[in-house]
Structures are given as C-alpha cells and as structure tokens.
Amino acid sequence: MTHDLEHKFVNQLEANQNIVHKICKIYTDCPDAHKDLFQEITIQLWKAYPKFRGDAKFSTWMYRIALNTAITLYRKSKRRLPTDNIDPVLYRVKAIDYDDTEEQQLSLMYDAIKQLNDIEKALVFLYLEDKNYYEISETMGITEINARVKMNRIKKKLRNILNP
Amino acid sequence: MEELDLLKKDWQKREKNLPKLSYEDIYKMMLRKSSSSVRWIFYISILELGLGILIILFYHPNVGKQLQLPNFINYFSYISIPVLLYFAYRFFQNYRNISTTASVKGLLESIMNARRTVRLYIILNLVLGGLASIFTFIYVYINQQGGWDIFVHEAQIKDYLIIFVVAVIATLIVLFVLLGIYLLLYGFLMRRLRHNYKELKKMEV
Numbered sequence: 001m002t003h004d005l006e007h008k009f010v011n012q013l014e015a016n017q018n019i020v021h022k023i024c025k026i027y028t029d030c031p032d033a034h035k036d037l038f039q040e041i042t043i044q045l046w047k048a049y050p051k052f053r054g055d056a057k058f059s060t061w062m063y064r065i066a067l068n069t070a071i072t073l074y075r076k077s078k079r080r081l082p083t084d085n086i087d088p089v090l091y092r093v094k095a096i097d098y099d100d101t102e103e104q105q106l107s108l109m110y111d112a113i114k115q116l117n118d119i120e121k122a123l124v125f126l127y128l129e130d131k132n133y134y135e136i137s138e139t140m141g142i143t144e145i146n147a148r149v150k151m152n153r154i155k156k157k158l159r160n161i162l163n164p
Numbered sequence: 165m166e167e168l169d170l171l172k173k174d175w176q177k178r179e180k181n182l183p184k185l186s187y188e189d190i191y192k193m194m195l196r197k198s199s200s201s202v203r204w205i206f207y208i209s210i211l212e213l214g215l216g217i218l219i220i221l222f223y224h225p226n227v228g229k230q231l232q233l234p235n236f237i238n239y240f241s242y243i244s245i246p247v248l249l250y251f252a253y254r255f256f257q258n259y260r261n262i263s264t265t266a267s268v269k270g271l272l273e274s275i276m277n278a279r280r281t282v283r284l285y286i287i288l289n290l291v292l293g294g295l296a297s298i299f300t301f302i303y304v305y306i307n308q309q310g311g312w313d314i315f316v317h318e319a320q321i322k323d324y325l326i327i328f329v330v331a332v333i334a335t336l337i338v339l340f341v342l343l344g345i346y347l348l349l350y351g352f353l354m355r356r357l358r359h360n361y362k363e364l365k366k367m368e369v
Contacts, residue, residue, distance in 0.1 A: 006191070006194070009194070010187055010190050010191050010194065011187070013190050013194075014185070014186075014187050014190055017182075017184070017185055017190070018179055018182055021182040021183055022175075022179075022182065025182075034183075038185075038193070039193045039196060040198065040199065040200060042190060042193040042194050043193070043194065043196060043197070043198045044198065044200070044264050046194045047198070047264070048263065048264045048265050051263070051265055052265075061265075064264075064265065064267070065264045065265065067268060068264045068266070068268055068271050069200070069264065071268055071272075071360055072201075072202070072268070072271050072272055072275060072357060072360065073198075073200035073201060073202050073203075073264070074200060074201075075199060075200060075201045075204075075353075102170070105167065105170070106170065106171060106174050109167055109168070109170075109171045110171075117359070117360075117363055118356075118359075118360050118363070119268075119360055119363040119364055119367070120363075122268065124168075127168070127172070128168075128171065128172050128175040128176075129175075130172065130176070138267065139267060139268065140267060140268045140269060140364070141266070141267025141268050141269025141270050141271075141364075142269060142364070142367055142368065143368075146367050146368060149367075150367050155168060158167070158168065159167075162167070
C-alpha cells in the first residue's frame, strides 16, 4: 500500500518536475543550491502527499508546497558563490544605443529578479507561470487586490533596478 | 511592463533547458531527511523543554535536603510541572499545525505562533529560575551565618547589601548565559522567517 503511494507520488512528481526546477532557478544561483532546494521540496511534497486529496490538480498543489518550502522552510546556506555579474554599465550604454539583443535584455531581467526578496520572487514566479491574480492570492494567502498592488510595485522596482 | 511580458514568453520557452531527473533520482531524494529550519526550531524547542526538566530536577526535593534548601523551593517545582506539561502539549500542537499545505502567509503565521510559545516558555523559565536562585542564595547564606535569628541580631546594613548585590549579580550571570544561548540558537534560524513575515505583513497595508 505504502509502496503504491510512493510509486504514484514519484511518477507524478517526475511528470511535473519542471515546476520545481523553475522555483529552484529563481531562488538559487548555483547547481548545488538548486539540487539542495529541489531535494527539500521533494521531501516536503512527500510529507504533505497523504493530505493531497486530488480535489486540486497535482500541479496546483505543488506550486503551493514548493513555494512554501522555498520561502519558509529552506535553510539557505550562508556560503554563496559570487555570481559573475556582467558590468551593468556596459549594458546600459548598449541599452541607450538600442543595440541590445533580446537575449541581453532577458539576462538583465533575470539578474534583476535575483535582487528581489523571497516574497517578491514568489509573486514574480507565479506571474511568469501565467497564473491569474486569484491563483496568486490563494497561494500567498493575501487578497487579490493586494496581489495586484504588490505586483505593480514589483514591476516598478524591477524597472528601477534596470534603469537606475 | 513590457519587459516582464517578454520574459514571460522566454520563461515558458526555456522549459526545454531545465534539468531532468529520473524516477530513481526523485525516489532517492524523497527518502532523505528534511533539513528545514522549522524542523530545527522544533528540535531546539524540545531541547529547551529538556532544559526545563533539568532545572526542575536541579531543584528537586532530594537535592534540596543536601543543600538544606528551604521549603518554598519545592513549590517552585510544583508550579513547574503543570507548566511544563502544558508547554509540551503546546509545542506538539504547534508543530502539527505547521503544515506546508497552507498558504505562504498561513504557514508563516503558524511558525511565528510556534515561536511565540517557545519565547513565552523561555521567559517563564528564566523568571522562575531567577527568583528561585535569588531566594536560595540568600537563604543558604543566612543559614551558614548561623540561621535567621543570629543573622538578624548581628547583621548590619552592609551585610544585607552584600547578600543582596551578590545574589542579584550571580542570578544575572546565570540568566545572561541562558539568554545568550537562546538568542544564538533562534536568532540565526529565525532571521529570514521574520523578514519574510514582515514583507508579507507590509503587503497587507
């Protein structure tokens, strides 16, 4: 019986592992930390799995637990490898010249998101995942209006990081 | 924001580049032990409960006889036992309430609640321990001087002052050591949780 449950869980997680990988990508900056967080999320998902009744979609349920783990349960290791930031000045000059490729702009955006705090990262993540404000508010435990307001503030903040 | 929508498209395109774990990889991960901060907070609070029990044992009547401790110390242990049982129950309840299925805010709230219980418990322990320590010190000292009657007869204001000051200082040292350990253990684990909780609170304003 337990074995059946294990089998079912691993299969479902394997099929939906992208969600967890994406969260790891936003919250960590090196492969080791990525793997660590993935593991912690897997453990938390498994612990919560008996309570998963299937009345929600497995993936929806996963978003919640995985984000909870990233924000509240995961112990970030203190030693963090310095991310090799490309000189932002260089990029700004290029931005003025309107010479930048889409690729560069995107990588700047990813860097900017890394500078947000845990809660803001969660909102951006759900936004990027194309979740509507109702779903965002449900996952975060805030009202829909607050989710909207916060998202607007984050956009403003990102703009400030990109064009200081 | 134009850029963020651009990113949204890219984000969905990038799914192909994500790492892919096999069934075996995930199965192995699932069986590992969690190392989350909440788990550690729970372990430490259990440890503290143990500390509370040690304090009671320390003031146990048998030990009291050897040290010639006064009767009122017994009352301290009598008070402590129901208090301890109550907190043991609360700790367990709090830990059970911390479930990842809640929303982020709900989860953080239950963690903060659990923390509040531990803090209350620590403060209570420190107050009880501090009071017991002051009274015991004064009592033992006076007894060594030949008992209350002789002491009152011979003592001058200076003696009273010395007893009082030394008792207070000794107690303060004990309390500071305990408080230091406490801050060291929890301060480290709680910093990020508190920060995130504040961020969520800010959102509600």
